[in-house]
Amino acid sequence: MECENDGGIFESICNTIKKFEPCMNDYLYAYNITNDTYYISKKAVERFALSTNLFHRVAETHKKFVYPDDLAMLMEDLDKLVRGEKTSHNIKYRWLGKDGEPIWINCRGQIYEENGEKFLLGCINEIGEKQIADNVSNLLGEVALKEKVLEGKKNNQKGYILRVGIDDFKDINERFGVEYGDYILRALADCMKKVAAPYQMIYRMVGDEFILMDSSNGTPQQAEEVYDKICWEIEKVIEEDNYKSVYTLSGGIITNDDVKGKTYNEMSKISQFALSQAKAKGKNQVYRFKEEDYQKFLRRRETLRLMCQAVARNFEGFELYFQPIVDSENGSLFAAETLLRFHISETEMLSPAEFIPILEDSGLIIPVGKWILKNALKMCLECQKSFPDFKISVNLSYIQISKSQILEEIIRDVDELNLEPGSVIVELTESGYLENTMIMQNLWEKLKSYGVCIALDDFGTGYSNLQNIGNLTPNIVKLDRSFTLKALKNEYENRLMTHVIQMVHSIGLKICVEGVETKDELSYIKEMEPDYIQGFYYGRPCPRNEFLDKFMI
Numbered sequence: 001m002e003c004e005n006d007g008g009i010f011e012s013i014c015n016t017i018k019k020f021e022p023c024m025n026d027y028l029y030a031y032n033i034t035n036d037t038y039y040i041s042k043k044a045v046e047r048f049a050l051s052t053n054l055f056h057r058v059a060e061t062h063k064k065f066v067y068p069d070d071l072a073m074l075m076e077d078l079d080k081l082v083r084g085e086k087t088s089h090n091i092k093y094r095w096l097g098k099d100g101e102p103i104w105i106n107c108r109g110q111i112y113e114e115n116g117e118k119f120l121l122g123c124i125n126e127i128g129e130k131q132i133a134d135n136v137s138n139l140l141g142e143v144a145l146k147e148k149v150l151e152g153k154k155n156n157q158k159g160y161i162l163r164v165g166i167d168d169f170k171d172i173n174e175r176f177g178v179e180y181g182d183y184i185l186r187a188l189a190d191c192m193k194k195v196a197a198p199y200q201m202i203y204r205m206v207g208d209e210f211i212l213m214d215s216s217n218g219t220p221q222q223a224e225e226v227y228d229k230i231c232w233e234i235e236k237v238i239e240e241d242n243y244k245s246v247y248t249l250s251g252g253i254i255t256n257d258d259v260k261g262k263t264y265n266e267m268s269k270i271s272q273f274a275l276s277q278a279k280a281k282g283k284n285q286v287y288r289f290k291e292e293d294y295q296k297f298l299r300r301r302e303t304l305r306l307m308c309q310a311v312a313r314n315f316e317g318f319e320l321y322f323q324p325i326v327d328s329e330n331g332s333l334f335a336a337e338t339l340l341r342f343h344i345s346e347t348e349m350l351s352p353a354e355f356i357p358i359l360e361d362s363g364l365i366i367p368v369g370k371w372i373l374k375n376a377l378k379m380c381l382e383c384q385k386s387f388p389d390f391k392i393s394v395n396l397s398y399i400q401i402s403k404s405q406i407l408e409e410i411i412r413d414v415d416e417l418n419l420e421p422g423s424v425i426v427e428l429t430e431s432g433y434l435e436n437t438m439i440m441q442n443l444w445e446k447l448k449s450y451g452v453c454i455a456l457d458d459f460g461t462g463y464s465n466l467q468n469i470g471n472l473t474p475n476i477v478k479l480d481r482s483f484t485l486k487a488l489k490n491e492y493e494n495r496l497m498t499h500v501i502q503m504v505h506s507i508g509l510k511i512c513v514e515g516v517e518t519k520d521e522l523s524y525i526k527e528m529e530p531d532y533i534q535g536f537y538y539g540r541p542c543p544r545n546e547f548l549d550k551f552m553i
Contacts, residue, residue: 009114013121014039014054025132031058031109031120033082040124048103049096067094067102081120087111089120092127104128134204136182137189145203145211146264152215152256159214160223163252163271164192164230167283169208172245184245191233195226209275220253220288227251227286248284250275258289273297304358306344311364315371317343321541322379324551325393325512325534328525333551334532335391335425336383338376339541340368360399369400370409377413379544380423386552393425393455402439407446414452421451425476428457444473455512459483459500476532477504481515487528488521498528505529 010032017028021041029040038058045053049065059078066074070093080086089109094102109122132143152159166172166188173181185208192202192212199216212226231249238246252274259267273294278287310317322336340356343349359365373394380392400406414421426447428440444454455476479497486493504511516522516535525533539550 009117010035010037010039010119013119017041026123026125028123029109029121033111033118033120035117044124047097049098049100065096067096070094081111089122137185137204137210139189139202139204139210141204142206142268145201145205145213148201148213149264149267157215158217158256160218160220160253160255161214161267161271162212162223162226163205163254163275164188164210164212164227165250165275165279166208167248167250167279169247172247176245180245184247187237188230188234188249191230191237194233195229200226211271220255223251223253224286224288227253231284250278250283251286252276252278252289253286254289258291270294300358303344303350303355304362304364307342307355307359307362307364307368310342311367315368318368318371319343319543320372320375320379321543322547323534323541324539324547325532326538328513328530328533331538333387333390335393336379336547336551337393337427337534337541338372338379338395340372356397360397363399363403365397365399366404369397369404369406373409374413377417377419377424379547381417381419382548383552384419384423391423391425391453393427395427395457401443407443410447410452411450422453425453425455427455427478428474448473448475474509476510476512478512478514478534479530481535484513484515484521484525488524501528501530 010030013030017030017039020028021043024041027041027044027047029038029044031038035056036058037054037056038061039054040050042053044050051064055061059075062074062078063071073091074093077086077089077091081089088111089107092104092106094104097103104127105124106127107122107124109120112119112121131141133139134141151157166184169181169184172184185204188208188210189202189204192210196202196212197214197216199214200218201213201215203211203213205211214223214226227249230251234247234249252271254267254271254274259270262270270289274287274289277293278285281287306317319341321339321341323339324333325335325337326332327334340352341349342352342355356365359368376392376394380390383390383392396406410424410426414424448454453476454474455478456474457478458480459477479500483493483497487497488494501511510531512532512534513525513528513530514534516525516533516537518537521535522533522537539547542550
């Protein structure tokens with residue numbers, strides 16, 4: 001479709017736009033108000049929801065690609081231009097992209113009249129788009145990096161990308177102000193330029209992050225050497241600044257082979273992952289991208305997504321398993337430990353060692369913990385129909401204790417079900433408990449005052465120690481399976497375990513030995529006279545209905 005008008009002026013304007021288009025990132029346009037015809041740079045059709053770059057019935061057609069919320073504002077401005085109430089146009093609003101998502105633009109124009117015809121000539125630029133260059137560091141930005149990466153892919157370019165970030169940069173800005181932060185950014189940019197070879201380009205990314213791109217078959221080992229040189233240069237800057245602020249750098253390295261066949265966005269995510277890994281491993285170091293680490297990261301992220309989805313769907317996919325705890329003297333059922341399981345599909349169930357840390361890190365353990373508690377207590381009530389003295393054991397996460405009203409939740413749920421508080425055993429299971437004993441002691445004292453039993457779990461694994469028995473004064477101490485195994489194989493460990501049991505008994509506490517799996521192990525352990533035994537010999541963890549069928553006679 002060609003430009004049309006009676007006198008050829010509009011066609012001449014359109015041809016001029018065509019000539020300038022290859023030289024511009026923005027979109028030139030011409031609106032013939034007299035003939036109600038609109039022409040825009042052809043590349044706008046590739047970016048926006050336009051079917052053509054030349055159209056009539058301009059106001060009506062704009063309704064097809066202008067974001068609905070902005071339409072009234074645009075129509076009012078166009079109406080004033082058509083009526084001659086305005087001679088210029090300058091508004092910020094949104095057009096719809098090819099994917100239907102809104103894109104912010106700034107549309108500017110000026111009225112121009114010739115031979116009785118009125119035109120609006122102007123330019124549209126995307127104001128949400130990232131800057132091509134950065135004035136703080138005097139470096140090109142991510143838009144320029146993307147162009148370079150895409151160009152390199154066409155030429156099958158080899159080399160590496162080193163992504164560098166300033167550790168705890170937010171603290172520097174908060175302590176010294178943004179201007180000093182900008183000074184450090186410029187200093188890092190200068191250090192990187194000083195180290196970089198002529199065939200290496202440097203770009204400013206988001207925040208405190210920079211990328212050095214090598215396009216000459218550089219190796220990861222060479223990238224590490226470059227990182228070391230940058231760190232050395234920044235140390236000199238810190239020294240010259242009289243140690244006003246001491247900071248370190250982390251770096252992530254990826255090669256072209258790591259991102260072969262991937263899009264720019266995928267490459268950017270992988271380089272960000274590499275840098276994040278360096279920071280997660282303690283900062284002030286460099287990390288070389290490993291595909292297996294990235295797959296673990298993706299799996300963790302997907303697991304978190306699935307668990308968020310499960311919580312939103314009334315905990316669909318979560319399931320409680322129960323393992324019996326028996327009285328060692330007569331082998332009768334004493335209690336059951338509640339264990340959480342998570343199904344990511346009908347055929348795959350994740351190990352608790354994999355998903356429990358994700359629950360805790362994300363904070364999902366708080367809603368999931370409430371669900372566990374309520375359903376575990378309901379199970380206790382069910383089992384007490386057959387065994388009135390039956391108890392249920394529930395593990396608490398340190399996150400629940402420190403960030404939720406766990407005491408109130410336990411009391412509320414116990415009271416609602418009309419259970420005896422002594423029917424509930426609460427277990428500590430995680431090393432974080434040892435970091436804030438005042439919180440723990442306060443909670444434990446209130447729980448014990450209410451009548452709930454307290455168990456110190458995993459004793460002997462390195463986290464639990466005699467001090468915790470003194471601080472927390474639990475009702476029950478549970479010896480971990482690893483402790484049990486050592487005692488079964490080593491005479492010294494056997495004597496140690498015997499003395500621990502005797503010591504626990506001497507201060508009036510009960511002891512439970514975990515991990516007893518065979519009849520011979522049972523006989524051996526019973527000679528030490530523990531109070532309770534838990535292990536595969538008496539039963540593996542199993543779902544609710546299976547537990548009821550096996551143990552509720």
